Amino acid sequence: MSTPKILETRELARSRFFRIEELDLRFANGVERTYERIPAQGREAVIVVPVTESGDVLLIREYAAGFHEIQLSLPKGAAEAGEDVCAAAERELREEIGFGAKRLQFLKNLSIAPGHMGFTINVVLATQLFAERIPGDEPEPPEVVAWPMAQLEALMSNPQFSEARAVAALWLAQIALAATN
Amino acid sequence: MSTPKILETRELARSRFFRIEELDLRFANGVERTYERIPAQGREAVIVVPVTESGDVLLIREYAAGFHEIQLSLPKGAAEAGEDVCAAAERELREEIGFGAKRLQFLKNLSIAPGHMGFTINVVLATQLFAERIPGDEPEPPEVVAWPMAQLEALMSNPQFSEARAVAALWLAQIALAATN
Secondary structure (H helix, E strand, O other), rough: OOEEEEEEEEEEEEEEOOEEEEEEEEEEOOOOEEEEEEEOOOOOOOEEEEOOOOOOOEEEEEEEOOOOEEEEEOEEEEOOOOOOOHHHHHHHHHOOOOOOEEEEEEEEEOOOOOOOOOOOEEEEEEEEEEEOOOOOOOOOOOOEEEEOOOHHHHHHHOOOEHHHHHHHHHHHHHHHHHHHH | OOOEEEEEEEEEEEEOOOOOEEEEEOOOOOOEEEEEEEOOOOOOOOEEEEEEEOOOEEEEEEEEOOEEEEEEEEOOOEEOOOOOOOHHHHHHHHHHEEEEEEEEEEEEEOOOOOEEEEEEEEEEEEEEEOOOOOOOOOOOOOOOEEEEHHHHHHOOOOOOOHHHHHHHHHHHHHHHHHHHH
């Protein structure tokens, strides 16, 4: 199996945050298809799994515009100029939940919907937390919800917690924590 | 914490597969912001975790237009008119990997990037597989890769397997299989 040949690329639309592209493709077997995709743009994104000494993960409740509702998820954000993903993760924690972290561990770069979009997000595990708040760019500070890492299966049954990236990040954190304990 | 008030919605762009909307929002604390989002459209989507009697998950290698590369993931697709998500999951299996399933179990509806998009995908666990192929709409048949469920942690370290929805689906399947064994 090999990547198809891109015969032509057209930009269909462009907004502040998104571009829509159309690709004319020829696959190795000669089949031709036109695909749409939303290429990545902007800076690296991070999703953070902050885990306390007592074994709670600090979730947030925040507004999700895609569904126009308040949902439970993990702290997330975009790296600023010159920040690596661990520094971005720690700044987002200080802004969103009011904690810094002495230990930051990059776990994996996740794609989101690779058939249709080029976006990725970096999963960072944050431990050895300490209270430290800096002002963020959120319209409202998210609510923090402490959830025991030992009860993640119950969280998976909660329809308020449904974001694939956050589910994936929690599992990767669970694996990483088990390996270091 | 409450959902902000939508002051105005504008459609910025529309293509075959995507719409980009702009929302003027007023949060409960009075802060006003303009957000962009890509609302859901089209039919329900499914991602399938097919697990054999011998404990292998059947992954696929297929073209990912978002990155213009071949990636490892799980079978996925959209429900057709009148199909429930389990029926859609089984049809996708027959098309993409050449197996039917006697047992189909809905596990969870996952969102993808809820801050920016309204899309969701339904995770279905498929077991009691039997050989059965029907023609699909893929430009090329995906390659099937059998991977032991007992070695999922090694798969998580593989950068070829990076899709958040697939990582999440595998964990949910592992939890569901442990609960029934």
